[in-house]
Amino acid sequence: MAGRNAGAGAEVETRRDPAGPLDMSALTTIVGYPLRRAQLAVFDDFNRRFAALALSPAQFSTLALIGANPGRKQSEIAGALGIQRPNFVAMMDELERRGLAERLRTPADRRSRALALTPTGEALVARARRVQAEQETEIERLIGGTSRELLIAALTQLTRLAS
Amino acid sequence: MAGRNAGAGAEVETRRDPAGPLDMSALTTIVGYPLRRAQLAVFDDFNRRFAALALSPAQFSTLALIGANPGRKQSEIAGALGIQRPNFVAMMDELERRGLAERLRTPADRRSRALALTPTGEALVARARRVQAEQETEIERLIGGTSRELLIAALTQLTRLAS
DNA sequence: TGAGATAGTTATACGGAATAACAATTGAAG
DNA sequence: CTTCAATTGTTATTCCGTATAACTATCTCA
Numbered sequence: 489m490a491g492r493n494a495g496a497g498a499e500v501e502t503r504r505d506p507a508g509p510l511d512m513s514a515l516t517t518i519v520g521y522p523l524r525r526a527q528l529a530v531f532d533d534f535n536r537r538f539a540a541l542a543l544s545p546a547q548f549s550t551l552a553l554i555g556a557n558p559g560r561k562q563s564e565i566a567g568a569l570g571i572q573r574p575n576f577v578a579m580m581d582e583l584e585r586r587g588l589a590e591r592l593r594t595p596a597d598r599r600s601r602a603l604a605l606t607p608t609g610e611a612l613v614a615r616a617r618r619v620q621a622e623q624e625t626e627i628e629r630l631i632g633g634t635s636r637e638l639l640i641a642a643l644t645q646l647t648r649l650a651s
Numbered sequence: 652m653a654g655r656n657a658g659a660g661a662e663v664e665t666r667r668d669p670a671g672p673l674d675m676s677a678l679t680t681i682v683g684y685p686l687r688r689a690q691l692a693v694f695d696d697f698n699r700r701f702a703a704l705a706l707s708p709a710q711f712s713t714l715a716l717i718g719a720n721p722g723r724k725q726s727e728i729a730g731a732l733g734i735q736r737p738n739f740v741a742m743m744d745e746l747e748r749r750g751l752a753e754r755l756r757t758p759a760d761r762r763s764r765a766l767a768l769t770p771t772g773e774a775l776v777a778r779a780r781r782v783q784a785e786q787e788t789e790i791e792r793l794i795g796g797t798s799r800e801l802l803i804a805a806l807t808q809l810t811r812l813a814s
Numbered sequence: 815t816g817a818g819a820t821a822g823t824t825a826t827a828c829g830g831a832a833t834a835a836c837a838a839t840t841g842a843a844g
Numbered sequence: 845c846t847t848c849a850a851t852t853g854t855t856a857t858t859c860c861g862t863a864t865a866a867c868t869a870t871c872t873c874a
Contacts, residue, residue: 510723512731514719514780516803516807517803519803522807523806525807525810527686532812556677560673563851563852571830573853577855598838599851600851640680642801643685647685647692648692649695649696709861725821725822737823737824737825760871762822762871763822764821
């Protein structure tokens with residue numbers, strides 16, 4: 489029953505609120521919970537670092553991927569990032585509006601759009617990569633370089649859980 | 652450059668679409684990207700395993716935390732889970748509607764609600780823990796037991812990135 | 815007693831993500 | 845060549861998770 493409110497109530501019980509920290513052990517010992525928390529923390533940190541560049545994680549990954557694979561079809565880039573084609577349209581609209589990327593028509597297949605960075609986009613990606621490297625350095629400071637490599641390897645393996 | 656369509660067109664060039672896999676190295680070598688992908692994969696796997704119990708990750712963590720800390724205030728549980736108080740109301744509405752948890756009035760402070768599991772909720776948490784253990788076993792199979800422990804430790808450290 | 819803080823709640827808005835449906839284009843089979 | 849199915853990008857729409865402001869009831873403290 490864990491009855492604890494009973495009887496005399498002798499000494500004054502100064503704090504009305506015992507309020508010790510909660511028992512989180514059921515969550516902190518399974519992978520899913522710290523995984524989610526870490527992802528939120530890393531993305532929050534990312535957003536703080538990239539506030540000046542006004543780049544979200546999704547925008548950064550899109551630009552980086554286009555930069556490394558110019559000329560690829562819109563659906564290829566979206567697919568590689570795990571973004572549904574319909575949702576990727578607004579993403580490209582915005583990157584194009586900001587003059588960072590462009591959708592080119594290709595004679596080979598007039599349905600598709602070949603994506604590429606503009607010079608402005610190339611310059612921004614170069615700056616972004618440096619900012620990103622700073623985050624990576626901070627992560628190494630937190631968990632160590634070797635641990636960082638092992639972490640990436642383990643996380644990559646976990647991806648294979650996908651049905 | 653990279654001219655490849657020119658001249659003779661000797662042999663047949665069966666595939667119109669070279670379409671080799673994309674260069675993802677700019678993303679796969681930084682922590683943030685595999686971290687996000689792994690989180691999505693683990694949660695997808697979780698949702699598949701918990702489809703029969705109709706429990707989302709957030710619902711599971713809420714029930715598990717209430718079960719380990721019965722009598723705590725609603726705001727304490729919400730805070731520990733990183734859920735804003737307003738958003739936690741609908742969560743509890745649903746858990747209460749399903750008869751899994753309840754909000755008790757406490758004489759000490761009539762503003763707050765002391766959360767607890769119902770017997771039904773206790774039983775469900777017990778089942779859920781077993782299902783969860785199966786996922787953890789699968790994760791160990793993928794990355795190894797030692798690696799799993801190191802992974803949790805590294806992820807927990809990353810949480811300290813939070814400003 | 816009264817001012818300010820706290821707990822829970824409501825309403826609301828924003829962004830990410832999923833689905834259906836459509837037009838334009840391509841590829842393949844008859 | 846014609847026709848039909850598949851592909852590409854797009855629009856519209858929906859759902860869910862999350863953030864914020866504001867309200868009521870209650871508590872604390874001066």
